[in-house]
Amino acid sequence: MDFILDLGFKLLIGLSYSMMLFLLAMGLSLIFGLMDVMNLTHGSFYMFGSFLGLTAGRAWGGPSFWLAVLAVPILLGVVGMLLETTLLRSVYKRGHLDQVLLTLGLAYVASEAAVWIWGGGQTRTPEPIPFTASVDVFGRQFPSYRLFLIGCGLLIALAFWQFEKRSRIGAIIRAGVTDKEMVSGLGINITRVFTLVFAVGVALAGLGGVVAGPVLGQQTNMDLNIIILTLIVVVVGGLGTLKGAFVGSLVVGLADSLGQVIIPDFSNFAIYAVMALVLIVRPAGLFGRPDV
Amino acid sequence: MSSLSPAAAVARPRTTVPRWRALLPLGLRLLAGALLIVALWWLPEWLEATVPRTRFLRETLLPGLLVYAIFAMSLDLLLGYTGIASLGHAAFFGLGAYGAGILATKLSQDFLPATLLAVVLAAFGALLIGAVAIRARGVYLLMLTLALAQVLWAAADKAVWLTGGSDGLTGVPKPKLPFLESLFGRSLSDPLGLYWLLVLCFLLALGLLVLIVHSGFGRVLVGIRENEARMRAIGYNTYAYKLAAFVIAGALAGLAGALFVFTRGGLTPQQVYWTTSGEVLIMVIVGGAGTLLGPAFGAALILALENLTAVPLLRELIAGSALPEFLRAGYQGTPLQATVEELAKRRLLVLGVVFILFVLFARQGLAGLFRPLLRGVWPEARLLLAAALILIIVAARLDAVWLWLPVGVLVVPSLAWRFARKLTRPRPAPDPRGAPSGSAPAPSNEPL
Numbered sequence: 001m002d003f004i005l006d007l008g009f010k011l012l013i014g015l016s017y018s019m020m021l022f023l024l025a026m027g028l029s030l031i032f033g034l035m036d037v038m039n040l041t042h043g044s045f046y047m048f049g050s051f052l053g054l055t056a057g058r059a060w061g062g063p064s065f066w067l068a069v070l071a072v073p074i075l076l077g078v079v080g081m082l083l084e085t086t087l088l089r090s091v092y093k094r095g096h097l098d099q100v101l102l103t104l105g106l107a108y109v110a111s112e113a114a115v116w117i118w119g120g121g122q123t124r125t126p127e128p129i130p131f132t133a134s135v136d137v138f139g140r141q142f143p144s145y146r147l148f149l150i151g152c153g154l155l156i157a158l159a160f161w162q163f164e165k166r167s168r169i170g171a172i173i174r175a176g177v178t179d180k181e182m183v184s185g186l187g188i189n190i191t192r193v194f195t196l197v198f199a200v201g202v203a204l205a206g207l208g209g210v211v212a213g214p215v216l217g218q219q220t221n222m223d224l225n226i227i228i229l230t231l232i233v234v235v236v237g238g239l240g241t242l243k244g245a246f247v248g249s250l251v252v253g254l255a256d257s258l259g260q261v262i263i264p265d266f267s268n269f270a271i272y273a274v275m276a277l278v279l280i281v282r283p284a285g286l287f288g289r290p291d292v
Numbered sequence: 293m294s295s296l297s298p299a300a301a302v303a304r305p306r307t308t309v310p311r312w313r314a315l316l317p318l319g320l321r322l323l324a325g326a327l328l329i330v331a332l333w334w335l336p337e338w339l340e341a342t343v344p345r346t347r348f349l350r351e352t353l354l355p356g357l358l359v360y361a362i363f364a365m366s367l368d369l370l371l372g373y374t375g376i377a378s379l380g381h382a383a384f385f386g387l388g389a390y391g392a393g394i395l396a397t398k399l400s401q402d403f404l405p406a407t408l409l410a411v412v413l414a415a416f417g418a419l420l421i422g423a424v425a426i427r428a429r430g431v432y433l434l435m436l437t438l439a440l441a442q443v444l445w446a447a448a449d450k451a452v453w454l455t456g457g458s459d460g461l462t463g464v465p466k467p468k469l470p471f472l473e474s475l476f477g478r479s480l481s482d483p484l485g486l487y488w489l490l491v492l493c494f495l496l497a498l499g500l501l502v503l504i505v506h507s508g509f510g511r512v513l514v515g516i517r518e519n520e521a522r523m524r525a526i527g528y529n530t531y532a533y534k535l536a537a538f539v540i541a542g543a544l545a546g547l548a549g550a551l552f553v554f555t556r557g558g559l560t561p562q563q564v565y566w567t568t569s570g571e572v573l574i575m576v577i578v579g580g581a582g583t584l585l586g587p588a589f590g591a592a593l594i595l596a597l598e599n600l601t602a603v604p605l606l607r608e609l610i611a612g613s614a615l616p617e618f619l620r621a622g623y624q625g626t627p628l629q630a631t632v633e634e635l636a637k638r639r640l641l642v643l644g645v646v647f648i649l650f651v652l653f654a655r656q657g658l659a660g661l662f663r664p665l666l667r668g669v670w671p672e673a674r675l676l677l678a679a680a681l682i683l684i685i686v687a688a689r690l691d692a693v694w695l696w697l698p699v700g701v702l703v704v705p706s707l708a709w710r711f712a713r714k715l716t717r718p719r720p721a722p723d724p725r726g727a728p729s730g731s732a733p734a735p736s737n738e739p740l
Contacts, residue, residue: 105645228438231431272439276439285432
């Protein structure tokens with residue numbers, strides 16, 4: 001019985017972790033699926049979001065944190081739009097290797113900039129009011145902030161799912177993932193749609209950084225660690241679909257937290273095992289199309 | 293240097309050039325090879341003369357450079373020639389390193405059995421991982437190789453009784469190889485003797501890759517990179533070819549791993565972690581994927597950027613180098629030095645900016661940087677250039693100032709003249725078949 005309760009508790013923790021991953025994976029999956037661009041700066045946006053949230057959260061406690069939740073995505077979205085239109089666009093046609101080198105270079109510069117501005121070391125954003133306390137779940141203390149994260153993630157997933165399903169831009173994105181030449185042949189400016197997707201994607205990564213700050217904190221190399229995790233999520237789910245990003249986040253987040261209960265010795269390895277299994281059975285992820 | 297661009301020599305129409313000129317590419321290759329060997333032979337002594345106090349450079353960094361050069365070249369067979377982007381190459385490096393290291397520690401210090409075991413283990417690992425991984429493609433393949441390599445990392449991390457766990461394998465003895473030791477006149481526990489062994493292995497690996505790339509098998513790999521569906525339609529079993537490339541690359545990485553464990557005297561699971569795979573991937577891209585020596589130079593550049601940016605080392609290098617006095621005076625104690633040392637502390641910034649500059653200004657990495665330099669010049673002039681470089685190195689080596697004379701009198705003006713003529717003549721239209729322009733006169737006797 002105790003084991004079951006422990007499992008349920010870890011399940012909730014894993015669920016909140018999944019929702020943070022989802023905020024990052026959604027943007028990366030669409031960026032990758034739509035334009036076939038390997039974007040390693042995604043983790044840098046997460047890192048900047050996290051640090052900006054830290055600064056705001058330390059300023060006057062709760063209220064300024066919620067200000068960061070609103071302002072940081074807008075700010076980083078604009079930065080992302082500038083980055084996409086000036087630098088990234090020039091390497092779309094030059095293959096993944098050049099994209100990896102360019103975006104990794106940018107990520108390194110961003111990482112150094114963050115150390116320069118905020119200094120190194122481990123920090124953690126203070127939990128904002130009204131989510132500072134814990135609530136009683138399964139007879140244990142569960143941080144209420146994590147409950148907020150779960151709700152927040154589900155809400156955003158629902159909103160974007162409906163947006164992708166019903167709106168005109170959503171239809172263009174779905175069509176673009178399948179065949180972007182055909183979409184631009186129909187007279188749609190796919191370049192502009194992509195700039196929009198990129199900006200929204202990195203804005204969500206920034207939001208993910210802000211809201212993950214009170215749970216995961218800030219450390220050196222956080223940008224590269226999160227980008228690998230996000231890539232795992234994206235690949236498990238399959239490129240270019242919201243559904244894939246959502247299910248991928250659930251699989252990876254739960255594998256991570258359940259792994260700590262079931263195989264504590266190999267916990268940091270559980271997600272790799274899950275990814276290997278998924279890709280061996282389905283070489284294009286759970287919801288990806290094999291030919292894309 | 294022409295060995296950087298194997299395709300250029302192959303694509304040249306041979307029927308129309310005079311016989312003596314048809315031999316030029318071969319001569320150039322031999323010269324480039326000679327140049328490489330002279331440079332490798334000379335480097336340790338140059339370092340000893342320049343930075344006598346820092347043993348790190350000639351006993352750790354320089355051997356490490358050769359090891360990583362082999363490692364990067366092996367990955368390039370996959371990434372550059374076959375078009376398989378693997379983020380798990382460190383697994384084979386690690387298999388080789390652990391295999392050789394454990395055998396040397398527990399059983400025998402002989403170099404050959406340990407290295408053979410390393411290569412066989414790595415090839416076997418590559419066979420298993422490759423058989424599963426190459427069914428996926430693109431980023432899926434990248435992440436699948438990452439996941440499978442992490443399995444090995446977890447095993448190395450947990451199997452404490454065999455691998456030493458996260459503390460790593462320590463106290464691996466220096467290898468023994470009596471035949472070579474008597475040939476070199478030096479024991480392999482002497483850093484210089486070990487260095488020469490590494491040079492030998494590097495040249496062997498390079499030679500093997502040259503043979504592979506220019507063989508029919510290598511051509512099929514390039515065909516798979518360019519258009520796998522078409523190769524399959526012609527009738528090639530592309531899966532088997534890709535798997536074979538994976539196994540060869542893995543075996544070479546295993547060799548690099550064995551050499552690594554012998555030069556460092558140990559290794560930690562960190563060497564098997566995905567960051568090592570990522571690092572070597574970046575070396576290949578920076579050096580130029582799809583070129584033979586490019587990745588080796590990429591490895592050298594990345595390792596130099598990562599290791600030489602320590603401030604005390606930087607100071608010693610500048611103080612000990614053979615720079616003219618006025619240059620040194622213009623650097624030491626000036627704001628320039630302060631800026632350089634400030635930058636040296638921000639290693640990631642330097643690396644990042646270098647990566648960005650490479651993407652923006654040097655397509656195909658370091659090899660791509662060399663190519664326009666060489667392509668604009670006539671083959672004869674390239675020969676002169678290589679000869680001049682050899683003369684310069686030999687002159688510096690022997691302290692023979694008079695050897696500079698032929699360089700100055702003959703080579704420089706003739707090169708300048710060639711360049712001037714090249715620049716003033718209108719450029720020929722680019723050849724639609726992709727043959728390099730300016731390397732040879734266009735064939736004029738094509739059947740009408």
